[in-house]
Amino acid sequence: MSAAVADTCFLVHWLRFRDRERLFEVFDSVAVPAMVLEEMGARGRAMLAPWLASRRAFLIPRINEYEVEALRLVEFSRSQRLPTLDPPEAYCLAVARRRGYAVLTDNKAPKYLVRALSEYASVRVLDSLDVLALIYGSTLIRAVRAYEEDAGLIFSRSRLRAYGVEL
Amino acid sequence: MESYEEFEREARELRRRSADWEFIERQPEPIRAALKVLVETGDLWLAAKVAGLPVDEFDEIRLKAKIPIVV
Numbered sequence: 001m002s003a004a005v006a007d008t009c010f011l012v013h014w015l016r017f018r019d020r021e022r023l024f025e026v027f028d029s030v031a032v033p034a035m036v037l038e039e040m041g042a043r044g045r046a047m048l049a050p051w052l053a054s055r056r057a058f059l060i061p062r063i064n065e066y067e068v069e070a071l072r073l074v075e076f077s078r079s080q081r082l083p084t085l086d087p088p089e090a091y092c093l094a095v096a097r098r099r100g101y102a103v104l105t106d107n108k109a110p111k112y113l114v115r116a117l118s119e120y121a122s123v124r125v126l127d128s129l130d131v132l133a134l135i136y137g138s139t140l141i142r143a144v145r146a147y148e149e150d151a152g153l154i155f156s157r158s159r160l161r162a163y164g165v166e167l
Numbered sequence: 168m169e170s171y172e173e174f175e176r177e178a179r180e181l182r183r184r185s186a187d188w189e190f191i192e193r194q195p196e197p198i199r200a201a202l203k204v205l206v207e208t209g210d211l212w213l214a215a216k217v218a219g220l221p222v223d224e225f226d227e228i229r230l231k232a233k234i235p236i237v238v
Contacts, residue, residue, distance in 0.1 A: 009211045012223045041221030086212045106238045127238050153236035
């Protein structure tokens with residue numbers, strides 16, 4: 001197992017999931033950039049607090065080197081007409097590449113960026129469906145239903161089919 | 168990986184169809200504008216920035232507006 005760095009949107013949704021603790025069956029720990037924590041309100045921070053207290057989640061300070069790299073990634077994605085990459089996702093990618101972490105995000109842009117930029121090819125980008133598949137394997141369909149209900153999101157039917165799930 | 172354009176076109180249609188437009192139109196600015204940004208782009212972070220709210224607080228409004236996040 002290893003560490004992953006999570007962006008805001010992933011955390012906001014995953015923390016609503018009834019089986020959120022099972023994330024640690026896949027990762028030892030989850031890195032939370034300070035800029036991600038700053039974007040969470042009272043409810044999100046309160047839900048994240050037990051993970052921080054138990055040291056399963058840890059904060060990553062703002063580091064100028066990562067911020068400069070994040071801006072480069074945002075500019076690259078714009079110049080290549082890739083899906084819009086938001087600064088927190090870009091920061092997570094910069095951290096992940098340097099520290100060998102996986103990236104947890106529900107946005108598409110980081111997946112496209114690591115395909116387009118060779119020095120990021122080794123960075124593993126997972127969204128909530130990928131993580132659920134790792135945790136639940138053959139019982140994924142029940143987890144998908146529960147996650148959609150708890151988090152208020154919808155998984156693309158074509159992506160579900162790729163995982164062998166027909167709702 | 169599926170075509171991003173195809174994915175986003177289908178996701179946008181789903182957001183437009185599912186959204187509670189009466190709820191959205193009742194919201195004060197900049198919440199109303201932010202919800203419309205979310206419907207059009209699917210970008211929760213950007214929409215929360217437009218709203219001037221933390222992402223999780225804006226996401227609670229997103230749920231009331233019945234705008235799905237499509238992954």
